[in-house]
Amino acid sequence: MNCSEIQEVWSSYYDDQLATNQRALVEEHLDTCPECSQSLAEFRSLSDMARNLPDPKPPDGLWSAIERGLDERHLSKPNHGRTPLLSRNTFVVVVAVAVVLVSVGMWLNFVRNDGRSQMDVDMATFLDNFSSDPAASQQILLANYDHKAVNLEQAAEQLNYRPVATQQLPNGYSLEKVYMIEMPCCTCVQCIYEGENNEMLTVFEHTADQPMWFGKRPEITCPCKGRETKIISFNGQLAASWSTGNRHLTVVGARDMEQVVTLIDHFDKSVLAQGAAE
């Protein structure tokens, strides 16, 4: 193993996560490489420093504050003889009516344009927040749609087709999470990737006809790698949608057109490989 290969597995070696044969290769390298031995010593120093971080004591009164917070939400707390503003039955009826009214309002808004307007709003919110806070953006999306965290194999079993997503993407992106999300159009597979510098990229895939997710944002259409691709710019990043075979793909978070083209090519090859395998 050379130094750069060793550096890739440093933490795994240091934390004793490597298989015996790999560990032996690392140790063989360490015997002859003073720089790598120095790096290992620095890892040990970091651990020592972390161990010496003090153990802060929580303040007194923290549980009381938590208890008060819980009590504020506890509607059935005994009222100690005071007359409540509303009787319990009246309160329940009022809440039920309010829930029905809000639900009807939401349903009416949602079914306008076959539910697309609500989805456009949700995707717009997703795009607006993606650059600054991809995790929050993701949480908002998941809060609005039924979803399930899966892996690619589970997605393939449940959908009866294998998503074209792969564990790795070009330029050092690794698959972090996979979700199946019940969108108005269809069940969508969302794959979230992370690059070496923590940059995020997300890929939505489905087989239903491509809905317009970009709302009213200005878009361009271009033939990228022979695919008619719709592209928008948002907060310095790109989102792109295209079809390959019977799959409709949308990538969010590409840094430039070169990356969009690279990803189209990558997924095309994935589709071909699946076709060859079937």
Add this chain to the structure above:
Amino acid sequence: MTDPAAELVAQCQRGDRVAQRELYEMFHRQVFRMTVRMVGRGEAADLTQQVFLQTFRGIGKFSGQSRFETWLFRVTVNECLQHRRRTSRMTIDSLQHEPAAESPAHTDQTEQRELLEQALNRIDPDLSAIFLLREVENYTYDEIAAVLDISEGTVASRLNRARRKLREQLVELGWET
């Protein structure tokens, strides 16, 4: 492996306040320690309160498929990360210590500790979180993977990056290797 908190969780799900207190007592030091390291002492108490409130309010949804501690720490890390992202610049207060307890040997350790606290504040919060889970909370790779909902391979690569970035920051701060 059985979850030592399982019985208490079941009681909490039935609204048992005594069980809530016991669960709090079991884990509050760990949660507070993590929040201090991630967001600083000034915000840690509020954030710890928020973590436990969120946990107890949502405990009905806890299915028991993972250990309660895993779920609690997932809430803790998520709250800390969201807080860090909301604030553009964080400062970490140094913990007070008794000046009389310092000796030349301790001063060295104190300086190193402060350097590490500053370095943790400078790197990406996701990387701080994973370093703290491993080096301070002594979580294994599979436990970290469960807390952060990532693969063990990703744990390894992120820990690698965390340690590299910390080293770079420490050197910039004057650490002598």
